[in-house]
Amino acid sequence: MAVSAAPFSMARVVVVGVGGLGTPAVRALAHAGVGSLVLVDDDTVDRTNLHRQILFRDADVGRHKLDAAADAVERQAGGVRPTVELVRERLHPGNALRVFAGASVVLECSDNYATKFLAADAARLSEVPIVHGAAIRWVGTALAVGPQGGPCYRCLFEDLPEGAQATCDLAGVVGPVCGIIGALQASFALELLGGGAPFGKLASLDGLHDELRFHTVKPRTSCALCGVRTIVDIDPARYLA
Secondary structure (H helix, E strand, C coil), rough: CCCCHHHHHHEEEEECCCCCHHHHHHHHHHHHHCCCCEECCCCCHHHHHHCCCCCCCHCCCCCEEHHHHHHHHHCCCCCCCCCEEHHHHHHHCCCHHHHHCCCCCCEECCCCHHHHHHHHHHHHHHHEEEEEEEEECCCEEEEEECCCCCCCCCHHHHCCCCCCCCCCCCCCCHHHHHHHHHHHHHHHHHHHHHHCCCCCCEEEEECCCCCEEEEEECCCCCCCCCCCCCCCCCCHHHCCC
């Protein structure tokens, strides 16, 4: 049975990061009939990233990602195209709550821990569901979190790690891993927009061995975000690695 696009056409989906995860997610959401997409990024298209940033073409190299993404949605969506709002800056403590206001769901497709934790906190404070994604080398994960948390991103990782961390730029990432995780994020988002609740289910991809597994994440009563609730505002100092 086909899923009705009716609830999707009224949805406002915020996508934080229009890169390896964000581009396949945006493409899937646009084709699914999501009514409004809010794209958040401050970067330009780089030729070395084209293998995983599937909305972009050679002709887009050097352009702002958001302009290239908006053109791609217009070109590829077909039928009823979504309204596309462009936020030409990174998600940061000064804009996160404003960007998330009125969202039906947030897709966190960033490539650094500071943004991931900021997005998690802002979504909980805004009472908006969020779908986190990550990919590096052959491994990727996706996690959907409800508007009230429990379990949330901080239940799983607690806080920013100390010291330098591996990133896609340094460690590399396999393009199809990004495509699968971005598609899973879009799938989780569409499921909850359709009335489902895929919360507390961590999808884990081992691309090297072609294994996709689902794990149950348990809420932590001591979680600062959805347990003891010591995080009640967006403090910029909290997101300094």
